[in-house]
Amino acid sequence: MLHRRPSSSPQHHVDRSYGLWLGFRALSILIVAAIVGLLLTITPAYSGSLQHSEMGQDSQELVPNEVRGGEMLLRPASTEPYVPAVIQAAKVHFDIHGMVATVTLEQSFRNDTDKWVEGVYAFPLPDKAAVRHMEMRIGERLIVGKIKESSLAKKIYNKAVLMGKKASLLEQQRPNLFTNRVANIGPGDEIIVRLEYVQALKYNHGEFLLRFPMTITPRYFPTHAVDYHAEDESSRDLTINDGMGWALSPQSGVDGEPRSRMQISARLDAGMPLAAVSSSYHEIVLSRSKGNYEIQLAEGSSAMDRDFVLHWKPVTGSQPAAAVFTQQLGDDNYGLLMLVPPQLSGVTQARTLSREIIFVIDTSGSMGGVSIEQAKASLALALTQLRPQDRFNIIQFNTEIQMLFRAPVPVSRHATQRAAKFVRQLQAGGGTEILPALQAALSVQNVVQGESTRGRVRQVVFITDGAIGNEEQLFEEIVNTMGDSRLFTVGIGSAPNSWFMRKAAQFGRGTHTHIGDVSEVTQKMQTLFDQISTPLATQLQVSWPTEVEAYPQRIPDLYQGQPLLVAFKLGSGKSVGKITVSGNVGNKKWSRQVQLEAGTADEKQSSAHASGVASIWARRKIDSLLDQKLIGLDEVEVKANVLAVALDHSLMSPYTSFVAVEDRVYRPEGALLRSETLPNMQPKGQSMQQVTYPKTATTAPANLLLGGFFVFLLLITHAMRQPEMDQDADKET
Amino acid sequence: MQIRRLKGWTGLFCCLLLLLALHQLGSAGLIVAKARFAQVLIGGAWHRTLQSGGAVVKPWPWADTWPVARLEVPRLSVDLLVLWGAQGNSLAFAPGYEPASAIPGHSGVTVIGGHRDTHFEFLRDIELNTLLRMQLPSGENVSYRVSDMHVVDIDQNPYLSLNSESSALILVTCYPFDALLPGGPLRYVVTAITDIQH
Numbered sequence: 001m002l003h004r005r006p007s008s009s010p011q012h013h014v015d016r017s018y019g020l021w022l023g024f025r026a027l028s029i030l031i032v033a034a035i036v037g038l039l040l041t042i043t044p045a046y047s048g049s050l051q052h053s054e055m056g057q058d059s060q061e062l063v064p065n066e067v068r069g070g071e072m073l074l075r076p077a078s079t080e081p082y083v084p085a086v087i088q089a090a091k092v093h094f095d096i097h098g099m100v101a102t103v104t105l106e107q108s109f110r111n112d113t114d115k116w117v118e119g120v121y122a123f124p125l126p127d128k129a130a131v132r133h134m135e136m137r138i139g140e141r142l143i144v145g146k147i148k149e150s151s152l153a154k155k156i157y158n159k160a161v162l163m164g165k166k167a168s169l170l171e172q173q174r175p176n177l178f179t180n181r182v183a184n185i186g187p188g189d190e191i192i193v194r195l196e197y198v199q200a201l202k203y204n205h206g207e208f209l210l211r212f213p214m215t216i217t218p219r220y221f222p223t224h225a226v227d228y229h230a231e232d233e234s235s236r237d238l239t240i241n242d243g244m245g246w247a248l249s250p251q252s253g254v255d256g257e258p259r260s261r262m263q264i265s266a267r268l269d270a271g272m273p274l275a276a277v278s279s280s281y282h283e284i285v286l287s288r289s290k291g292n293y294e295i296q297l298a299e300g301s302s303a304m305d306r307d308f309v310l311h312w313k314p315v316t317g318s319q320p321a322a323a324v325f326t327q328q329l330g331d332d333n334y335g336l337l338m339l340v341p342p343q344l345s346g347v348t349q350a351r352t353l354s355r356e357i358i359f360v361i362d363t364s365g366s367m368g369g370v371s372i373e374q375a376k377a378s379l380a381l382a383l384t385q386l387r388p389q390d391r392f393n394i395i396q397f398n399t400e401i402q403m404l405f406r407a408p409v410p411v412s413r414h415a416t417q418r419a420a421k422f423v424r425q426l427q428a429g430g431g432t433e434i435l436p437a438l439q440a441a442l443s444v445q446n447v448v449q450g451e452s453t454r455g456r457v458r459q460v461v462f463i464t465d466g467a468i469g470n471e472e473q474l475f476e477e478i479v480n481t482m483g484d485s486r487l488f489t490v491g492i493g494s495a496p497n498s499w500f501m502r503k504a505a506q507f508g509r510g511t512h513t514h515i516g517d518v519s520e521v522t523q524k525m526q527t528l529f530d531q532i533s534t535p536l537a538t539q540l541q542v543s544w545p546t547e548v549e550a551y552p553q554r555i556p557d558l559y560q561g562q563p564l565l566v567a568f569k570l571g572s573g574k575s576v577g578k579i580t581v582s583g584n585v586g587n588k589k590w591s592r593q594v595q596l597e598a599g600t601a602d603e604k605q606s607s608a609h610a611s612g613v614a615s616i617w618a619r620r621k622i623d624s625l626l627d628q629k630l631i632g633l634d635e636v637e638v639k640a641n642v643l644a645v646a647l648d649h650s651l652m653s654p655y656t657s658f659v660a661v662e663d664r665v666y667r668p669e670g671a672l673l674r675s676e677t678l679p680n681m682q683p684k685g686q687s688m689q690q691v692t693y694p695k696t697a698t699t700a701p702a703n704l705l706l707g708g709f710f711v712f713l714l715l716i717t718h719a720m721r722q723p724e725m726d727q728d729a730d731k732e733t
Numbered sequence: 734m735q736i737r738r739l740k741g742w743t744g745l746f747c748c749l750l751l752l753l754a755l756h757q758l759g760s761a762g763l764i765v766a767k768a769r770f771a772q773v774l775i776g777g778a779w780h781r782t783l784q785s786g787g788a789v790v791k792p793w794p795w796a797d798t799w800p801v802a803r804l805e806v807p808r809l810s811v812d813l814l815v816l817w818g819a820q821g822n823s824l825a826f827a828p829g830y831e832p833a834s835a836i837p838g839h840s841g842v843t844v845i846g847g848h849r850d851t852h853f854e855f856l857r858d859i860e861l862n863t864l865l866r867m868q869l870p871s872g873e874n875v876s877y878r879v880s881d882m883h884v885v886d887i888d889q890n891p892y893l894s895l896n897s898e899s900s901a902l903i904l905v906t907c908y909p910f911d912a913l914l915p916g917g918p919l920r921y922v923v924t925a926i927t928d929i930q931h
């Protein structure tokens with residue numbers, strides 16, 4: 001410190017102050033220099049990113065590029081960036097009253113290009129949704145869509161397209177898959193299509209459930225299948241990729257987040273005190289006012305890669321046991337009857353019931369990723385639920401089928417161990433050939449029939465994502481060969497084809513369980529097994545005070561925790577009386593009466609809860625009519641019957657579509673119209689999918705450099721302080 | 734007098750600088766130390782996983798992640814344990830397996846991410862045909878050979894496609910390697926396909 005020569009001349013004093021000044025100058029220069037240095041070290045990153053974005057623009061070719069730090073090829077990601085011509089945004093609102101949800105779905109199509117385009121958007125809706133209203137909004141103008149027979153609606157739409165009018169066509173491709181086409185979206189235009197549907201809520205094990213699908217499972221069409229759909233209008237518009245056997249372009253997941261987000265909100269008026277309201281796969285924000293719940297997503301909007309599921313639970317003691325909702329529409333009265341059979345202890349029955357259980361597990365390519373793990377976990381759990389008096393077998397299928405045992409075997413430790421090993425080794429890959437698997441599962445029955453199937457309940461548990469396209473062929477097989485067996489379907493993954501699985505379970509007189517997340521496997525499979533080991537109510541019958549048309553016509557068995565739900569139509573006028581439901585519960589006869597009051601003055605009180613009941617009834621009637629086609633009734637007749645109901649209630653169906661046409665001509669003559677398919681997000685957890693990139697850098701280099709910089713400054717300042725020290729030393733001397 | 738006051742100010746300034754320097758250098762040191770030391774703890778957990786034939790063993794009691802594989806690059810003498818989850822909580826300690834991708838050793842594309850300045854720094858030295866070896870919880874070994882390296886701008890291509898005919902291992906880290914600040918849009922993506930010979 002004191003290595004400088006002490007001196008005391010006046011000149012030195014000047015020198016010293018000059019040195020001080022110099023030090024300050026130097027310091028500021030050094031700071032500037034350091035900052036420049038800092039910037040320079042950042043520059044490589046910066047120039048790298050610039051280089052890259054330039055490359056991204058002409059993504060057609062691969063350009064080898066010299067980059068320091070080794071040889072490598074710089075190119076955009078393997079998929080070409082998709083430049084969307086039409087931006088689509090969506091908003092959904094659920095208005096829930098009692099047992100009925102009225103849902104409004106808004107899709108907006110915005111065109112940011114300088115060309116005239118047609119937007120085509122395929123989207124899923126719940127498979128029991130009764131779509132009853134559609135409107136198109138262009139700026140301030142509102143055009144209400146009209147329900148027409150599909151072919152007529154298409155003609156109207158095509159004509160409008162050619163004439164350059166703005167138009168929208170809403171079509172049902174499958175019971176749970178719809179397409180919306182919007183024509184002549186001009187440069188900079190925004191067109192909003194709003195549709196409305198109603199659905200009855202699910203009530204199970206004391207809990208209400210609302211499910212809104214947000215993605216589409218690409219369907220697998222067996223490549224060598226019988227030409228089953230050639231005549232079928234409903235599948236004509238789907239593009240089928242021959243090479244892969246996938247319907248709907250597998251490119252669908254290329255889109256980025258901005259175009260695939262949906263705003264979700266709900267208003268819940270349950271009509272009873274609630275213990276809990278929650279959402280399975282989304283974070284929600286709840287607010288309460290006057291017994292109603294307002295529900296919003298915590299993030300405002302959600303990526304459309306998983307279904308929205310909302311469930312709520314009445315407080316203990318206020319669970320509904322029976323309820324009737326009625327609605328008057330025109331001259332007719334419609335109603336919805338819900339009834340929960342009494343709970344059973346069930347243990348005694350479970351002990352005596354011996355079963356033959358066939359597990360069928362889908363190991364096709366679409367089950368890859370998380371789905372197969374969920375399926376395996378479900379199956380492994382199912383194996384632990386078998387009882388000593390049961391027999392069982394496992395069948396796995398993808399392009400081929402493989403059976404664990406040649407015939408069902410009695411449950412033993414050896415057998416279950418072999419089964420568990422078999423399950424562990426399952427892997428996903430190949431096609432989804434359900435038919436041979438179903439045949440195998442059902443034909444096993446014939447082999448064993450000679451032995452001791454008598455007295456055994458035969459249950460087939462079918463675990464799949466249902467990504468198939470030949471549904472009707474399968475239904476026919478189920479209806480024709482099911483016999484006394486019961487079919488239970490377990491849907492796996494974010495976007496299982498729940499229409500197929502619910503229908504299959506309906507034809508097979510079983511139930512459908514949906515597992516959307518690995519964390520649900522244990523609970524859901526346990527529930528299913530509790531159910532199937534104790535069928536609760538059988539041979540149910542409803543007797544009505546007056547003439548009614550009720551759906552479902554054949555009432556299924558009810559299992560523990562399931563309610564009976566019947567939609568019915570009464571004649572006109574006032575009808576008061578008692579509805580009697582009777583059947584066997586456990587081993588005993590059981591019956592219950594519910595008061596029916598329709599067309600009475602008390603309309604006001606129930607109207608809020610009952611709007612939409614008529615639509616639900618009509619939708620169920622259409623379902624029931626369509627079922628007749630599946631089991632062999634002539635299509636012409638079915639179509640006529642469905643059309644009558646659908647047009648009367650202005651509902652979407654395979655034979656009816658909504659069409660809205662604006663009167664003004666927009667597109668100038670001669671301007672071309674491009675058609676743009678809007679991609680869907682890939683369901684979460686499927687193997688044909690993308691993941692986002694992880695964030696893979698730490699702040700360590702920045703910390704290190706900044707730290708070094710501070711040390712450097714410290715040294716500089718220290719050096720600068722030395723003259724002061726010298727002066728102190730001078731004073732002392 | 735004037736000089737004396739100046740001295741007080743400079744002293745304060747020096748103290749401040751010292752504190753800032755210590756804070757920054759300490760942060761950097763902590764990041765590196767965490768990355769190094771955690772590997773030792775995870776190593777213990779991995780050993781128990783292998784012994785038990787594939788059980789999930791947490792490296793420390795409050796961990797929300799566990800080792801799923803061991804990744805070796807013999808040429809660069811890299812030996813790393815991979816944790817479940819490719820978010821910040823696992824990546825601080827080890828490279829992270831992206832749970833939405835195929836489970837290591839299963840058919841499909843497995844994605845592993847790692848910090849460019851700690852565990853995955855070695856990726857800058859990787860070349861085509863470099864051999865990667867992965868040990869699975871079952872004790873089996875799977876080998877891969879690097880088949881492609883490229884840079885992706887996630888602002889333009891936000892998703893990493895997992896569609897592949899064959900099974901593959903994808904290693905992802907931030908790019909460029911010597912950038913100063915985290916959070917940039919570039920990723921270095923190394924693809925390796927199953928090597929049958931090994």
